[in-house]
Amino acid sequence: MKSLMKNRYFLEINILIISFVFIFSGIEKIANPDSFGDAISNYRLFPEFSINLIAIIFPWIELFLGFGLFFKRYTGENSFIISLFLLFFNTIIVLAIIRGLNIDCGCFGTAYAQKVGVIKLIENFVLLALSFNIFLNYENG
Amino acid sequence: MTVNMLKKRIKDLDMKYIFKIILFSVFISLIYNFFREDGIPLIRKKEIVNYVEDELLEDSSKVTNIELKYVSYNQINKLYNDNTTIVIDARDPWEFNEGHIPGAINIPGYNVEVYKEQLSKLDLNKNIIVYCSEQDCHLSKNVAEYLIELGHTNIFVFLEGWDKWITEGGIIERGGVDEIFDEE
Numbered sequence: 001m002k003s004l005m006k007n008r009y010f011l012e013i014n015i016l017i018i019s020f021v022f023i024f025s026g027i028e029k030i031a032n033p034d035s036f037g038d039a040i041s042n043y044r045l046f047p048e049f050s051i052n053l054i055a056i057i058f059p060w061i062e063l064f065l066g067f068g069l070f071f072k073r074y075t076g077e078n079s080f081i082i083s084l085f086l087l088f089f090n091t092i093i094v095l096a097i098i099r100g101l102n103i104d105c106g107c108f109g110t111a112y113a114q115k116v117g118v119i120k121l122i123e124n125f126v127l128l129a130l131s132f133n134i135f136l137n138y139e140n141g
Numbered sequence: 142m143t144v145n146m147l148k149k150r151i152k153d154l155d156m157k158y159i160f161k162i163i164l165f166s167v168f169i170s171l172i173y174n175f176f177r178e179d180g181i182p183l184i185r186k187k188e189i190v191n192y193v194e195d196e197l198l199e200d201s202s203k204v205t206n207i208e209l210k211y212v213s214y215n216q217i218n219k220l221y222n223d224n225t226t227i228v229i230d231a232r233d234p235w236e237f238n239e240g241h242i243p244g245a246i247n248i249p250g251y252n253v254e255v256y257k258e259q260l261s262k263l264d265l266n267k268n269i270i271v272y273c274s275e276q277d278c279h280l281s282k283n284v285a286e287y288l289i290e291l292g293h294t295n296i297f298v299f300l301e302g303w304d305k306w307i308t309e310g311g312i313i314e315r316g317g318v319d320e321i322f323d324e325e
Contacts, residue, residue, distance in 0.1 A: 030173075033174065033179075033180075033181050034179070034181050034279075035251050035252075035283075037181065037185065037279075038250075038251070038278070038279040038280065038283075039251075041185075041277055041278075041279065042274075042277075042278065044277065048185055048186070048187050048277075049184045049185060049186075051185045052181050052182055052183055052184060052185040053183055053184070055181065056170050056171065056174045056181065056183070057166060057167050057170045057171070059170070060166040060167075060169055060170035060173075061162070061163060061166040063166075064162055064165065064166050065162070068162065074155060074158050074162075076150060076153065076154060077154055077155055077158045077159050077162075078162075080150075080151070080154060080159075081159060081162075102233075102235065102236050102239070103233070103274075104233050104251065115233065115235050135150060136143070136146060136147065136150060
């Protein structure tokens, strides 16, 4: 198992998956900031005044992190921030489930409606495991 | 081993890069939002809701939608009891399936343009009530604004939405989205 985690090809696949997910979700959210704002608002966690700022800025961070990872620039730093983001996503999904919110997760903007729930949580934990593995085991060069 | 490795990895991080990438993203996003046609305001303001006057509901043909018209729970019942009123549920399909106002059709408000064909079939002379989950939900407004674009004039947004309907003990209908569309 340990050798698989450190396997160069496995790590390259991890990078491809995570960078694709972040680039794709960033583009989707940038395309529809208003709808993404609505999706954030549905979590009922953030103050009203902050919703639009999050909806404007956040997708661009996702996009640049995705590209950074894809081109293997500052791989450790990019995968570290991505892991923190995924941890944060999982936390708010858990909170939404606990509070019984039956909402769209807004994970890929709102173009592809995905219900907040256990399946979404598992998906995100898999992504978190992959990005954390990149952070821990990928060596540039 | 892993804890030490983790500590080392975190220690090796280039914090300047992290700071730069976030600052760069903030800068680009604000510039892009400023210049794009459909840019949104930086600060979202809580909307002041003015409910439509009761007299207008007696003869809704007088209502012309230049801006959104909001109706309260009591007002919605007046419209709802009129058989010609169409009710649109703007929430996601899975929420609709779990329960909705009887007779409502499901038009999710996130990508309302996708439902142009269904919405174009609706009678322009009928009253339409649109609702979603609760006051902070914007989906009903998205659908209502799109219906106005399509030429409808008697659109009412039930802003308190499904939460209020449940609280007040409104009748619930359950069922699949496909079944409802088939009936249409």
